[in-house]
Amino acid sequence: MMKAKYLVLTFALAAFCTIPGWAQHTGGGSHHGGKPPICTDIPAVLTVTTQTPGGDGGISGDTDTGNTTTTYTDGDNGVYAKFQICNGTLDFVLNLRNTSNPTRYLNLDFSNHIGTEPYTTDVPADIHQQGLNINEILNFTIYNGTDTATTCAGMQLDPWNSTMIGANAWFKPSSIYYGTGSNSVLNCNGGPGPDAANSPNQTSAVKVIFDYDTCTWTVTPLPANNAGDALIGVAEVIGKGHKASWVSEGQYRMPFKFTITEKYYSLYHDEVDELGCRFRLPLPE
Numbered sequence: 608m609m610k611a612k613y614l615v616l617t618f619a620l621a622a623f624c625t626i627p628g629w630a631q632h633t634g635g636g637s638h639h640g641g642k643p644p645i646c647t648d649i650p651a652v653l654t655v656t657t658q659t660p661g662g663d664g665g666i667s668g669d670t671d672t673g674n675t676t677t678t679y680t681d682g683d684n685g686v687y688a689k690f691q692i693c694n695g696t697l698d699f700v701l702n703l704r705n706t707s708n709p710t711r712y713l714n715l716d717f718s719n720h721i722g723t724e725p726y727t728t729d730v731p732a733d734i735h736q737q738g739l740n741i742n743e744i745l746n747f748t749i750y751n752g753t754d755t756a757t758t759c760a761g762m763q764l765d766p767w768n769s770t771m772i773g774a775n776a777w778f779k780p781s782s783i784y785y786g787t788g789s790n791s792v793l794n795c796n797g798g799p800g801p802d803a804a805n806s807p808n809q810t811s812a813v814k815v816i817f818d819y820d821t822c823t824w825t826v827t828p829l830p831a832n833n834a835g836d837a838l839i840g841v842a843e844v845i846g847k848g849h850k851a852s853w854v855s856e857g858q859y860r861m862p863f864k865f866t867i868t869e870k871y872y873s874l875y876h877d878e879v880d881e882l883g884c885r886f887r888l889p890l891p892e
Contacts, residue, residue: 646693649745650681650870653688653701655713655863664719664860669712669735679703679711681870686711690745690869696794697745699824699867703737712737715762715776719860721838722808730841730856731767738762743793744815744824744867756815757829759783759795764841772844772851777801778828778861779840780809803853804840810858811837826865837862 655677658665668677681688685705691698703711712735741760743749750756759779766773777800784797792812804810811828818825828837839861842853 648693649690651688651690651699652681652868652870653679653699654866654868655679656866658716658862658864664716664862666861666863667714667716669709669714684708684711688867688870692745697743699739699741699744701739706737713739715861717841717859717861721836721858721860729768730859734764734767736762736764741813741815741826741865741867742795744826746793749793750815750817754817754819756817757783757812758792758815760813760826770845772847774841774843774856775800775804776839776841777804778811778813778838779804780812780831781805782809783812799853800842800844801840803842803855804858806840806855808832808838808840808858810840811861822869824865824867826863826867828861828863831858836860 655666655668657667657675657677668674668679670677679686679688679701685703685707687700687702687705689700691700701713703713715734715736716732717730717734718732739760739762742758744756744758749758759777761775761777761779764774764776779795779801781797781802783792783795784801785791809831811831814827814829816825817823828839830836831838837860838858840858841856843856844851845854846852
């Protein structure tokens with residue numbers, strides 16, 4: 608027997624969209640004819656679990672090797688970690704480019720190359736990455752009435768040599784953008800870049816589990832092959848203008864574990880609303 612437990616996204620929007628001067632308003636009427644409501648994206652806390660060191664691949668945080676987790680809190684020393692509601696994407700976005708003293712980053716270990724290509728890849732063994740996008744994590748329609756969803760994730764990589772135009776790294780197998788029905792994932796779009804990242808091997812999709820009681824999303828890669836590898840694919844842009852094209856830079860073993868918590872629940876969960884979390888999925892009792 609399923610019992611619906613909802614706190615609809617519109618409530619989340621209302622909680623973070625405020626009308627200027629509302630508390631001080633003394634005249635009649637409403638905001639009609641005045642300034643529109645101001646929308647604020649939802650602050651979050653990202654915790655990255657350190658992966659096995661020693662050249663086996665994986666995403667870890669920027670703290671010392673001895674730490675088992677690294678935390679990135681929105682607003683802390685320039686950290687941007689938010690659920691994107693104002694632009695309608697409902698993605699989770701991490702941007703660390705405005706951090707300083709210290710500069711924050713995710714450490715991507717590309718040392719474990721899977722498969723062979725007809726060329727030599729030159730992706731550095733370690734990349735200090737300052738951005739991350741997880742697709743539609745706050746769009747509860749992709750959960751299909753459960754606490755678990757499949758989606759995609761990606762990162763725009765800075766050039767590592769003077770001939771590069773740019774590169775992206777994706778957890779986005781072609782099955783979720785060329786699939787139909789339940790096999791396709793909203794806004795996990797394909798194209799020449801993702802196609803190149805999925806050559807010669809398919810990359811991992813991303814699994815998201817939402818914890819109803821703690822307002823927490825746990826994000827891990829799904830196995831991409833029979834060996835159980837978590838694979839990320841890298842595609843590079845070469846050439847300029849109409850001659851620009853995407854080429855594969857290979858697939859790499861890249862396990863990770865992200866835990867994302869709505870910031871104010873994380874900090875003040877004993878004091879916020881008695882429901883505990885602003886977001887709700889229809890879950891079983």
